[in-house]
Amino acid sequence: MSVFDSPAFESHEAVHAFHDAATGLKAIIAIHSTARGPAAGGCRMWPYPSDQAAIDDALRLSRAMSYKNAVADLDLGGGKSVIIGDSRTEKTPALFEAFGAAVEAVGGRYWTAEDVGVSPADLAASRRRTRFVAGLEGHPAASGDPSPITAEGIFRGIALCVRRAMQRDLEGVTVALQGVGHVGSILAGKLHAAGARLIITDVDEAALSAVARRTGAEIVPPGAIFDVEADVFAPCAMGGAISVETLARLRPRIIAGGANNQLATPEAGQALYEKGLLYAPDYVINGGGIINVAAEIRALEAGEAFDPSWVEAKLERLMGTLDEILGRSLAEARPTHAVANEIARARIAGGRG
Numbered sequence: 001m002s003v004f005d006s007p008a009f010e011s012h013e014a015v016h017a018f019h020d021a022a023t024g025l026k027a028i029i030a031i032h033s034t035a036r037g038p039a040a041g042g043c044r045m046w047p048y049p050s051d052q053a054a055i056d057d058a059l060r061l062s063r064a065m066s067y068k069n070a071v072a073d074l075d076l077g078g079g080k081s082v083i084i085g086d087s088r089t090e091k092t093p094a095l096f097e098a099f100g101a102a103v104e105a106v107g108g109r110y111w112t113a114e115d116v117g118v119s120p121a122d123l124a125a126s127r128r129r130t131r132f133v134a135g136l137e138g139h140p141a142a143s144g145d146p147s148p149i150t151a152e153g154i155f156r157g158i159a160l161c162v163r164r165a166m167q168r169d170l171e172g173v174t175v176a177l178q179g180v181g182h183v184g185s186i187l188a189g190k191l192h193a194a195g196a197r198l199i200i201t202d203v204d205e206a207a208l209s210a211v212a213r214r215t216g217a218e219i220v221p222p223g224a225i226f227d228v229e230a231d232v233f234a235p236c237a238m239g240g241a242i243s244v245e246t247l248a249r250l251r252p253r254i255i256a257g258g259a260n261n262q263l264a265t266p267e268a269g270q271a272l273y274e275k276g277l278l279y280a281p282d283y284v285i286n287g288g289g290i291i292n293v294a295a296e297i298r299a300l301e302a303g304e305a306f307d308p309s310w311v312e313a314k315l316e317r318l319m320g321t322l323d324e325i326l327g328r329s330l331a332e333a334r335p336t337h338a339v340a341n342e343i344a345r346a347r348i349a350g351g352r353g
């Protein structure tokens with residue numbers, strides 16, 4: 001299959017393949033759109049089974065970043081990079097320097113950051129060869145861990161969904177939370193403080209008991225989270241939590257959580273709509289993290305310090321967009337993810353905001 005035939009190609013502006021013989025680097029940088037500004041999206045290191053799998057993943061993730069950046073009203077386009085390799089055994093500083101040279105070769109049309117398998121220390125090596133790197137530590141523009149702001153956006157998004165679907169605040173509402181990692185554990189604290197009742201699951205026992213101690217949450221095994229009696233299901237673990245199979249079991253009327261790619265298939269989005277569930281589209285409600293990264297890019301470009309008030313203003317605007325999506329879904333009798341995609345595509349077509 002050629003690059004152009006890949007299901008996620010969908011009018012990508014450019015796809016770059018890099019090979020560095022000295023370090024063994026094999027990387028793809030996919031740029032979906034620069035209509036709203038330089039493309040921004042993290043770098044993932046993964047042992048892909050084939051080059052085609054790496055290209056397909058880069059294209060899928062890059063297009064998703066265009067949508068996420070556009071709904072968050074950032075002056076950034078969408079891009080993503082992947083390094084083919086095992087992050088546990090094949091990482092070297094030289095490899096990430098070579099990756100930095102690859103980013104530099106794209107000439108500022110792509111900003112990289114962390115993603116699965118890539119750490120701030122790796123990016124520090126890349127930074128020796130290019131300035132187009134966000135997510136570093138120890139400088140005035142640094143945005144730090146994005147998880148707290150991601151969790152804050154999800155918390156406000158859940159409150160918004162509860163107000164719309166149940167005409168009440170979070171006091172006494174039951175939330176089934178899947179995954180209490182960086183985002184889920186902070187979200188649990190905020191929901192508990194707002195008076196919500198929590199049912200939590202994770203595959204990490206230590207993380208579970210720490211959150212349960214702090215919040216009084218009820219713990220259930222991972223497979224049981226789809227069967228509990230709750231008002232809200234908040235997926236904050238891996239992608240694909242919402243499938244036609246899990247939808248048949250889920251009882252909450254609201255699905256709102258931080259995980260990326262929650263819908264296992266596009267049909268799942270239609271199916272949950274037909275079941276009468278209110279779904280906060282994942283890339284809208286979890287956009288706090290990319291807003292944080294955008295604040296770092298903005299500060300680096302201007303030679304200024306990181307500005308939390310800019311982040312807060314963007315987060316508030318994002319919640320306004322989420323409210324608009326929920327409202328239009330109701331008024332136009334269409335699934336929320338379809339409305340969100342339409343808003344994103346219109347903003348991308350309209351160029352810089």
Ligand code: NAD
Nearest residue numbers: 146147150179181182183202203204222237258259260289
């Ligand atoms: P994390 O790795 O810290 O947490 C994920 C948690 O899910 C872990 O505790 C893990 O043990 C648990 N988990 C894995 N498989 C599970 C399963 N089958 N059942 C239950 N729990 C399971 O990651 P994170 O940073 O908290 O991110 C969570 C999700 O949010 C991811 O999908 C991520 O892509 C997305 N996201 C994160 C941010 C951010 O700022 N960190 C921003 C946007 C989106």
